[in-house]
Amino acid sequence: MAQRLKSDWMLFSTIVAMVSFGIVMVYSASSVASVAPVASQLDTQINPSFHYAGHQIAWAVVSFAALMYFKRRDYRRLQTAGWAYGSLGVVLFLQILVFFLDSKTHRWFRFQGLGSLQPSEFGKPALIIFFAYFVKQDAINSRRTVAAAGLALAVLAATVGFGDLGTAIVLILPAAIVFYVAGLERKFVAAALVLGMLACVGFVASKPYRIARIIGFFDPEYKRIAYFDPEGKLKKYVSQSVTTRDPGYQVKQSKIAVGSGGVVGLGLMHGKQKILYLPEAHTDFIYAVVGEELGLFGCTALLIGFLVILWRGLELCWVSNDAFGRYLALGVTSSVVIQALINMSVVLGMGPTKGIPLPMISAGGSSLMSTMICLGMLLSVSEHSG
Numbered sequence: 509m510a511q512r513l514k515s516d517w518m519l520f521s522t523i524v525a526m527v528s529f530g531i532v533m534v535y536s537a538s539s540v541a542s543v544a545p546v547a548s549q550l551d552t553q554i555n556p557s558f559h560y561a562g563h564q565i566a567w568a569v570v571s572f573a574a575l576m577y578f579k580r581r582d583y584r585r586l587q588t589a590g591w592a593y594g595s596l597g598v599v600l601f602l603q604i605l606v607f608f609l610d611s612k613t614h615r616w617f618r619f620q621g622l623g624s625l626q627p628s629e630f631g632k633p634a635l636i637i638f639f640a641y642f643v644k645q646d647a648i649n650s651r652r653t654v655a656a657a658g659l660a661l662a663v664l665a666a667t668v669g670f671g672d673l674g675t676a677i678v679l680i681l682p683a684a685i686v687f688y689v690a691g692l693e694r695k696f697v698a699a700a701l702v703l704g705m706l707a708c709v710g711f712v713a714s715k716p717y718r719i720a721r722i723i724g725f726f727d728p729e730y731k732r733i734a735y736f737d738p739e740g741k742l743k744k745y746v747s748q749s750v751t752t753r754d755p756g757y758q759v760k761q762s763k764i765a766v767g768s769g770g771v772v773g774l775g776l777m778h779g780k781q782k783i784l785y786l787p788e789a790h791t792d793f794i795y796a797v798v799g800e801e802l803g804l805f806g807c808t809a810l811l812i813g814f815l816v817i818l819w820r821g822l823e824l825c826w827v828s829n830d831a832f833g834r835y836l837a838l839g840v841t842s843s844v845v846i847q848a849l850i851n852m853s854v855v856l857g858m859g860p861t862k863g864i865p866l867p868m869i870s871a872g873g874s875s876l877m878s879t880m881i882c883l884g885m886l887l888s889v890s891e892h893s894g
Contacts (some may be wrong), residue, residue: 510643513888514891515579515887515891516543516820516887516891517667518816518820518889519816519817519820519883519886519887519890520579520887521882522813522869523575523817523883524814524816525532525813526651526810526813526868526869527568527571527572527868527876527880529810529813529877530564530794530796530868530869530870531564531565531568532776533574533658533790533794533798533869534560534561534564534666534790534794534795534869534870534871535558535560535793536559536776536777536779536797536801537779537782537788537789537790537797537871538557538559538560538782538789538871539557539558539561539777540557540782540783540784546581551577559788560790560871563871563873564871564873564876566873567872567873567876568876570873570877571713571873571876571877571879571880571881572880574877574880574881574884575880575881575883575887577721577884578881578884578885578887578888578892579884579887579888579891580888581888582888582892583832583833583836583885583888583889583893584832585832586641586832586836586885587640587641587832588636588641589641591637591641591892592637592638592641592642593638595633595637596631596634596635596637596638596660598630599627599628599630599631599634600633601845601851602617602630603627603628603631605627606627611709614749615628615715616638617650624874625873625874626872626874626875627874628675628676629675629874629875629877629878630874630877630878630881631675631679631681632678632679632843632878632882633878633881633882633885635660635679635682635683635839635884636682636686636836636839636840636885637836637885638657638660638687639657639683639686639687639835639871640832640833640835640836640839640840642657643657643687643690643831643835645739647690651844657683657687658700662703662707673706673708673711673712673715673718673862674850674862674863674864676711676865677708677850677862677864678843678846678847678850678864680704681842681846682839682842682843682846683839684697684700684701685838685839685842686835686838686839686842687700689835689838690835716747716751719746720746721740721860721861722860722865723742723746724860724861724862725758730743739870741822756786756861758787758793758861759854759857759861761781761785761786761787761793761796762786762793762795762796762855762856762857763796763839763856763857764781764782764785764839765779765780765781765796765797765799765800766783766796766799766800766807766855766856768780768781768800769799769800769801769803769804769806770803770804771803771804771805772802772803772804772805773799773800773801773802773803773805773806774801774803775801776801776802777801778801779797779800779801780800781796781797781800782797782800786820790870791865791869791870791871791872792854792863792864792866792870793855794852794865794866794869794870794871795807795810795851795852795855795866795869796855798869799855805825806824810854810869814844814848814849814867817841817844817845817883818841818845820890821838821840821841821842821844821845821886822837822838822841823836824886824889824890825837825840825841827893828889828893829893830893833889833892833893836885836886836889837886837889840882840883840885840886841886843882844867844879844882844883847864847865847866847867848866849868850862850864851864851865851866851867852866866877
């Protein structure tokens, strides 16, 4: 007789509720702004205000199927060299391919009439499986393990970092947490931190708009920088980017949106900042729309959803009876929660602007699919461990 699996209904219900809430907010945030640029490209019988929400629904259906696949699949079947190396190899291949095919941003595969695909997003579940496979071994501090893991992380972070530094950061931080909890020696941790910081500085310096965002957060008037760069060479270099005329514009508009929402908000669909004032209102800055339309209550409810994922994920990490499941749960949990906290901190003006979507809420099929695959593995740990 087949064993009856016990689902974590609290975690599962939270995921479904957040994805559904995300679709509603994508429609609210994009329904007005999408009309002008999209209407001329669509059939007149199609309501252009539903364009982005329709895409999000389609991706949600496919992503939910992926979640159910990994949820029902015993996570221990991922504990193979084929999954560890194969999934990472596919992502690396796609990253190299998109680097040449998308010569402008090095991020997207674009399909006429079908939207686009961002392969860097799938580096998250691939790296989580890869590192869980390695750190489950007793010899975590062996040169072979450290070299293999370091090489994989360095290559993937480098290919992602050239086009999408925000995703690279989201890839690296969960990996660091997993290795730290697994007992990686301090000398390896220190070496990784130094190399990571140097790489981050190099990636930031390679793009003027990235420098502009950092300066816009710490020293928007260039007063402190003037002491070290009296000739203004850095400011001249940064001005090469057309997006640096006001690098703090998005954050200013998002603060206005959140502040105007107050405690209860202006009401769903009644936000004003999304009407061509707040850029990327339906993607990276959708949390500001939540704050304006649903107020403190809406923002708190959304935060509680991520706290539930954090709670259930850490509990699974604690009670899982095998190392692979433990580190798989830790990797998924830290990846989703860290990305959410970074996005929220940017929207609230607590960190430099980065192109990082809010998991399950922001518009974006690749991000939603990647997140649902990760959460499907988390649910699998819940069902099959013990």
